[in-house]
Amino acid sequence: QAFSGCFPQLTGVLDDCFCDIESIDVFNNFKIYPRIQKLTERDYFRYYRVNLNRPCPFWADDSHCSIKDCQVEPCPEVTNALFSFYLCGQYSQVANANTDIVDCEQAQDLGAINSTLSNYSKEAFEDWARHDDAQDHFCELDDETSPDADYVDLLLNPERYTGYKGPSAWRVWNSIYEENCFKPRSVYRPLNPLVPPRGKGYSSSLCLEKRVFYRLISGLHSSINIHLCAEYLLAEGWGKSLWGPNVQEFRQRFDPAETKGEGTRRLKNLYFLYLIELRALSKVAPYFDRAFVNLYTGDRQEDRATKELLLQFFNETKAFPMHFDEKSMFAGQKIEAKTLKEEFRLHFKNISRIMDCVGCSKCRLWGKLQTQGLGTALKILFSEKEIKNLPEHSPSKGFQLTRQEIVALLNGFGRLSTSIHQLHSFRALLKEKR
DSSP: OOGGGHHHHSOSBOTTSSOBHHHHHHHIIIIIHHHHHHHHTSHHHHEEEEOOOOOOSSSOOOOSOSSTTOOOSOOGGGTTOTTHHHHHOOOOOOOOHHHHHHHHHHHHHHTOOOOOOOHHHHHHHHHHGGGOOOOOOSSOOOTTTOTTOEEEEGGGSOOOOOOOOSHHHHHHHHHIIIIISOOOTTOOOOSSTTSOOOSSSSOTTSOHHHHHHHHHHHHHHHHHHHHHHHTEEEEEOSSOEEEEOOHHHHHHHHOTTTTTTHHHHHHHHHHHHHHHHHHHHHHHHHHHHSTTOOOOSSOHHHHHHHHHHHHHHHHHHHHOSSOOOGGGTTOSOHHHHHHHHHHHHHHHHHHHHHGGGOOSHHHHHHHHHHHHHHHHHHHHHTTHHHHHTOOSSOTTSSSOOOHHHHHHHHHHHHHHHHHHHHHHHHHHHHHHHO
16 A cells, blocks of 8 residues: 555644644744744754753663663663653664664664763853743753753754664553553553554543643654654764665654554644644743843843744744634633643653653653653643733743743744654655655
């Protein structure tokens, strides 16, 4: 069965909202994607402070490579890669033992963090610290105040293929969907994700809030898989690597014939997640409209230019005509809605803590960032009254966002925007192969 059937199915109105996929494609690829790319290259948004050394709070470190039959012991850079499947999106089967040894060594190299920073940057970061002011968090993240946290240059550490796969990574997929999500009963998530799921995806019998939560996690997973397929290690040479789109890997994750029809649903959940974060960005715009809110780097000219770009970007998000209506969430009886909202929050915090179980440093970096970005978006959507009543001249009162939340929010959405843009490229490549 030809894969070309997937994209014609990716059309029409999304469930749980009144927006069609075609409108999102046009809006993102022509208006949002170019702006978010420029924005995330600015100094304020390219540096993310993160603690990559926190121990996993859920299971013991097994000190083994995540690849089955890997003969390299110890394998320090890929230790306890229990979350690498979720973050790095590996569905690949385990190869033979000799291949796995090579893969393990390659994965160590591809998953390592480039920690290069200039002396100027290091001095500037000390100045930036005074602008971080914590408030209410959806994520279990203490990286803003931890002495073990370091700034990482995101442009030097792009999210792409890292080479992780195997049963330990599959266990994380199982853990996320079985234990941490409001999982629809009709969705079967086996230990080995290569085994096709049973049933027909998320169930309409779930209440809106629980459906939304499940689709957010599924959408994030899909987005990460698209990045892996689009930035795949195609060939290695002497000091030079060739990166590019891997159509076969993309097919394995999203071809309806390969996924028993689940591929299209996964991609639709990506679009749904995009709408949720887009709505949050449009809602938080008034926070940044205030004159005293600045994107501080110590360079006034740079700060002014960055804020101008950000406000232009917010104007585009507000102009989108088919936003998700977050008022429909938690709209039932007051006590029940409050309980459900708290359950929603706790589930998300639990997932964010799993980020510390990632053995692949680069996967952990982008997993933490994108989880905090989504958590920040939810914080915004659940703080509508506070945002409406923002004090005009008091930076220390009312709703607040930390530097890390802002950086994560914009970069996290940038990853979603990139995923939708990359789908356009895969569509063209697959047409050429027919």
